Amino acid sequence: MKRKVRNYLINRRMQLRLTFKFIVLTVTFCLVIGVLVYHTIWPVVSGFVPLALINQLKGLIFYRLFYFSIPLITVIMACCIVFTHKIAGPIYNMENKLEQLLAGEDPASIYLRKGDELQELADKLNSVMAKFKSMRENNQQDAAPAKWFKQKQEATE
Template sequence: MNQLKGHIFYRLFYFSIPLLVVIMGCCIVFTHKIAGPIYNMENKLEKLLAGENPPLIVLRKGDELQELADKLNATITTFKDLREKSSKNAASPKWLKQSR
């Protein structure tokens, strides 16, 4: 009986280690699918707030937060358009502004 308990223990032990490795691997992959896009979006927003014109957010296939990235891309595009319009208005002569 004691030998049977030891045999069961070793089988459980040798089964649990590969299972633990698989679970850890899945966790790492899943967290990268979330953490990567968050880092990318944060980086682009910091550049936008610093006054730069960052490129649009491009996520890898299979990454999470695709919808949020699309909305942030729309926001970045709107900011770029507004900056472009305001710089054109600031660069035009005063007499042209008054005639409008």
């Protein structure tokens, strides 16, 4: 299981940062909704319910909210990691191909898995890499006669 989680954390820093931000946003949203519901409903409920029962209700509500939020946050975290994996994987692939291209290698085209995001960007990068490769080949072809001519001149001197 640990290996599979590592496979999903391709760019650990980015994925965990986005997951944390999403969890904070979700918890904040839930707290705001909870406070609004509390201030809307509680004055009505407190008029009909005895004080002893109100204290029991507060404890019960807090207990349930706290213990149900832990699995919910875990599920949200897992979903965020899966979603960010569909972005981090393609970015990792694209970065590697561009590094190979810049190093003078001839990288294969970028192919993304079904369901991955950034398909359009991968297509555009494939076009750029193809143009870059053809330009490099043209420069090498143009440089070959010049190199041969230079060697011929040096040999005659």
